Amino acid sequence: MTASPRGPSRPALLLFAVGVAILLVPICNRLVPEDSAFHLEDRFVPLFGKYLAYAVLAVSLDLVWGRAGILSLGHGAFFALGGYAMGMYLMRQIGPRGVYAHPILPDFMVFLNWQELPWYWYGFDRFWFAMFMVVVVPGTLAFLFGWLAFRSRVSGVYLSIITQALTFALMLAFFRNEMGFGGNNGLTDFKDILGFPIASPDTRLALYLATGALLLLALAVAIQLRRAPLGRLLVAIRDGEARARFLGHDTLRAKLFVWTLSAVLAGLAGALYVPQVGIINPSEFSPAASIEIAIWVAVGGRDTVLGPVLGALLVNGMKTWLTGTLPELWLFVLGGLFVLVTLAFPGGLAGIAGTFAHRIGRTPRPGTAGLAPSPAEVARG
Amino acid sequence: MAEHAPAAGRLLDPHILLYLDGVTVSFDGFKALDSLSLVLEEGELRTVIGPNGAGKTTMMDVITGKTRPDAGVVLFKGGVDLLRLDETGIARLGIGRKFQRPAVFDRLTVQENLELATQGGWSVRRLIAGRLDAQSAERIEHTLETIGLAELRHEEAGRLAHGQRQWLEIGMLLVQQPRLVLLDEPVAGMSDAETAKTAELILRLKGRHTILVVEHDMHFVRTLGAKVTVLHEGKVLAEGPVEAIQSDPAVVEVYLGRS
Numbered sequence: 005m006t007a008s009p010r011g012p013s014r015p016a017l018l019l020f021a022v023g024v025a026i027l028l029v030p031i032c033n034r035l036v037p038e039d040s041a042f043h044l045e046d047r048f049v050p051l052f053g054k055y056l057a058y059a060v061l062a063v064s065l066d067l068v069w070g071r072a073g074i075l076s077l078g079h080g081a082f083f084a085l086g087g088y089a090m091g092m093y094l095m096r097q098i099g100p101r102g103v104y105a106h107p108i109l110p111d112f113m114v115f116l117n118w119q120e121l122p123w124y125w126y127g128f129d130r131f132w133f134a135m136f137m138v139v140v141v142p143g144t145l146a147f148l149f150g151w152l153a154f155r156s157r158v159s160g161v162y163l164s165i166i167t168q169a170l171t172f173a174l175m176l177a178f179f180r181n182e183m184g185f186g187g188n189n190g191l192t193d194f195k196d197i198l199g200f201p202i203a204s205p206d207t208r209l210a211l212y213l214a215t216g217a218l219l220l221l222a223l224a225v226a227i228q229l230r231r232a233p234l235g236r237l238l239v240a241i242r243d244g245e246a247r248a249r250f251l252g253h254d255t256l257r258a259k260l261f262v263w264t265l266s267a268v269l270a271g272l273a274g275a276l277y278v279p280q281v282g283i284i285n286p287s288e289f290s291p292a293a294s295i296e297i298a299i300w301v302a303v304g305g306r307d308t309v310l311g312p313v314l315g316a317l318l319v320n321g322m323k324t325w326l327t328g329t330l331p332e333l334w335l336f337v338l339g340g341l342f343v344l345v346t347l348a349f350p351g352g353l354a355g356i357a358g359t360f361a362h363r364i365g366r367t368p369r370p371g372t373a374g375l376a377p378s379p380a381e382v383a384r385g
Numbered sequence: 386m387a388e389h390a391p392a393a394g395r396l397l398d399p400h401i402l403l404y405l406d407g408v409t410v411s412f413d414g415f416k417a418l419d420s421l422s423l424v425l426e427e428g429e430l431r432t433v434i435g436p437n438g439a440g441k442t443t444m445m446d447v448i449t450g451k452t453r454p455d456a457g458v459v460l461f462k463g464g465v466d467l468l469r470l471d472e473t474g475i476a477r478l479g480i481g482r483k484f485q486r487p488a489v490f491d492r493l494t495v496q497e498n499l500e501l502a503t504q505g506g507w508s509v510r511r512l513i514a515g516r517l518d519a520q521s522a523e524r525i526e527h528t529l530e531t532i533g534l535a536e537l538r539h540e541e542a543g544r545l546a547h548g549q550r551q552w553l554e555i556g557m558l559l560v561q562q563p564r565l566v567l568l569d570e571p572v573a574g575m576s577d578a579e580t581a582k583t584a585e586l587i588l589r590l591k592g593r594h595t596i597l598v599v600e601h602d603m604h605f606v607r608t609l610g611a612k613v614t615v616l617h618e619g620k621v622l623a624e625g626p627v628e629a630i631q632s633d634p635a636v637v638e639v640y641l642g643r644s
Contacts, residue, residue: 228513229513232512232513233501233504233507233511233512233515234509234512234513236490236493236497236501237501239490239493240490240493243490243491243492244488244490247490248490250476250488251501251502251504251505252476252477252505252506252561253501253504253505253507257509261509
């Protein structure tokens with residue numbers, strides 16, 4: 005394979021830049037003196053940690069949507085399943101410190117008069133087991149779902165609809181108290197993680213840094229995938245799956261691989277999200293939550309390395325600000341933003357940056373130049 | 386029902402690559418192919434012409450397994466019965482077809498398109514970590530020269546001119562080392578200059594590959610100067626060197642007379 009004419013150090017530089025940006029939060033929180041304007045209060049650290057978890061989720065959706073053209077409107081399901089697996093571990097860590105002080109059963113089970121722990125809660129008192137399930141549960145669900153859908157050659161808008169149905173069905177199931185996941189209250193009142201108090205500034209900073217590390221890992225995976233022959237095959241599948249098949253490629257396997265990988269990344273993001281926001285409940289499975297992820301990616305720029313990260317940060321930053329100041333306006337702004345980006349800036353933020361770089365005479369970033377899908381294409385997914 | 390002739394295999398001359406005999410295809414009573422017979426030798430360049438509806442595309446469809454004939458024999462080198470194979474099986478035998486509509490990937494570069502064509506059948510693991518073997522890399526280099534796109538290797542296919550896209554697609558067939566190349570109207574929609582370059586390209590491939598070209602641009606067929614088969618109403622009307630065909634009164638009557 006010929007080396008990219010742009011040189012091999014570019015991805016390393018990009019990851020380095022993102023790493024430095026991630027470190028701004030701990031620097032402003034710990035090193036900048038408290039009376040400085042740049043000092044970041046402790047209470048904002050988990051907020052930025054949440055944004056980074058969303059950024060990982062956006063990168064994971066872009067792997068399947070931007071690269072392979074599979075528009076999932078149910079990625080929130082994989083995120084929430086990873087989150088629930090982590091939440092189950094955190095619940096088991098509470099132990100006898102719950103309101104009802106039961107040595108084993110979480111409060112909501114005592115409240116429901118349950119006498120013993122359901123079998124599927126076994127093992128979650130161990131961190132390694134919970135982490136294993138964070139990967140295995142979303143991964144297995146994605147694999148089975150993908151295998152059934154891709155084997156039957158379900159694609160385009162039909163696939164998007166069944167991903168919505170998947171997350172909606174899970175939401176209804178998790179709302180039921182009998183499921184044993186805390187019903188509509190979900191899992192909350194966490195005390196500690198790996199023995200460290202979950203609300204202490206040090207633990208929160210550590211969780212933030214772990215999420216930052218996961219984001220760097222997700223970006224490294226995305227970069228490597230784009231450079232590998234598989235990345236080209238995924239583009240080929242996106243733009244003409246039948247033709248790729250005609251060249252002798254097993255498109256089912258390629259799609260299934262990237263789909264499962266993406267779900268695992270989403271699950272890991274969910275697992276780091278939960279200890280930082282302190283709760284996981286069925287609203288994470290809501291179809292609207294999954295659609296929002298697609299909006300982050302569209303706003304940031306599909307099939308670009310940094311676009312999904314920028315989109316997730318910008319949209320969620322706006323959301324935090326607007327739902328605080330003008331809550332009734334937020335949904336209009338979100339909808340308007342999506343329409344504006346789709347019609348006027350189909351390449352998203354990264355596309356605008358690429359065009360700008362081009363105008364001032366520099367080479368556009370790879371992947372952004374010429375990436376201007378028509379609105380119809382966006383709608384089609 | 387198709388008349389499978391297992392005995393025909395041993396009658397097949399080793400120089401013969403493709404053998405069609407008595408192939409009949411009817412669509413709702415209309416005979417698209419009517420007892421068509423065609424023999425193609427290894428290394429041969431053959432052009433097939435005929436007016437619209439003569440059965441040229443149906444013949445391609447039968448060879449590639451897209452259409453099943455109602456009757457007849459279709460054998461490949463070594464007596465392989467193509468009627469027993471599906472499209473994938475036939476493609477794996479080494480029969481490559483270029484469709485009329487270009488099937489290159491616009492968002493990939495010329496080189497990436499060619500690489501993708503050689504990577505068919507790669508496992509996901511190999512697609513992630515694998516590299517092209519030296520042989521394939523060399524074949525791609527060679528093909529880039531042959532199709533005249535070596536300078537444009539890093540250009541996105543979507544930015545190529547119509548003719549260049551067609552050449553790229555021919556290149557994507559060539560890197561797969563097909564034993565038989567089927568070209569369906571390769572110069573449709575091309576400018577005169579592009580048509581001339583395409584003729585040059587096909588003539589360069591002559592001898593190295595067995596090529597069957599379906600075309601109705603008579604000037605192009607004359608430039609190729611190969612053996613010509615004239616189809617008319619699903620049957621072979623005439624066959625021979627291009628000069629003889631042009632002066633054949635029957636051909637002039639049904640086809641050339643009008644151009």
